[in-house]
Amino acid sequence: MVYNEIAMSAKEKIYRGNSNVFADIGVAHPERVLARSQIMSRITEIIKDKGLTQKQTAELLGIPQSKVSCLMNGKLSMFSLDHLFELLNALDRDVEIIIKPKTKEEKFATTHVLLAASL
Numbered sequence: 001m002v003y004n005e006i007a008m009s010a011k012e013k014i015y016r017g018n019s020n021v022f023a024d025i026g027v028a029h030p031e032r033v034l035a036r037s038q039i040m041s042r043i044t045e046i047i048k049d050k051g052l053t054q055k056q057t058a059e060l061l062g063i064p065q066s067k068v069s070c071l072m073n074g075k076l077s078m079f080s081l082d083h084l085f086e087l088l089n090a091l092d093r094d095v096e097i098i099i100k101p102k103t104k105e106e107k108f109a110t111t112h113v114l115l116a117a118s119l
Contacts, residue, residue: 031111036076038113039084044072046091061090 017023022030022037047057047068054072058065070078071087079087085095102109 032081033076035111035113036079036081036084037074038115039081039088040071040074040076040079042115043084043087043091046088046093047072050091061087063087 020030020034022033027033052060054065054068057068061068063071067078088095
């Protein structure tokens with residue numbers, strides 16, 4: 001019976017979130033934070049795909065190895081979008097920004113990152 005009570009309590013604390021965990025936890029500008037997170041994740045994938053060490057990555061990107069560690073560990077506050085774009089360019093990736101009117105169906109304009117497949 002104690003087991004059932006614990007299970008019931010755990011169920012009561014489970015919440016279904018939306019597609020943006022940053023919005024779920026109340027972060028200011030969650031779409032922008034999600035965009036930075038997605039870009040940082042892609043940069044990490046590129047580094048791993050190239051088989052680079054953190055030291056090699058630091059030399060290539062022109063940043064300290066400690067900052068490469070922050071990048072690969074998702075320290076969002078350490079990197080602006082502008083800096084992330086520079087890092088992508090240093091990794092031979094083009095960055096395209098598309099600005100368009102929101103649709104009539106949307107209540108608010110939003111920010112999204114579309115990640116092209118890695119080649």
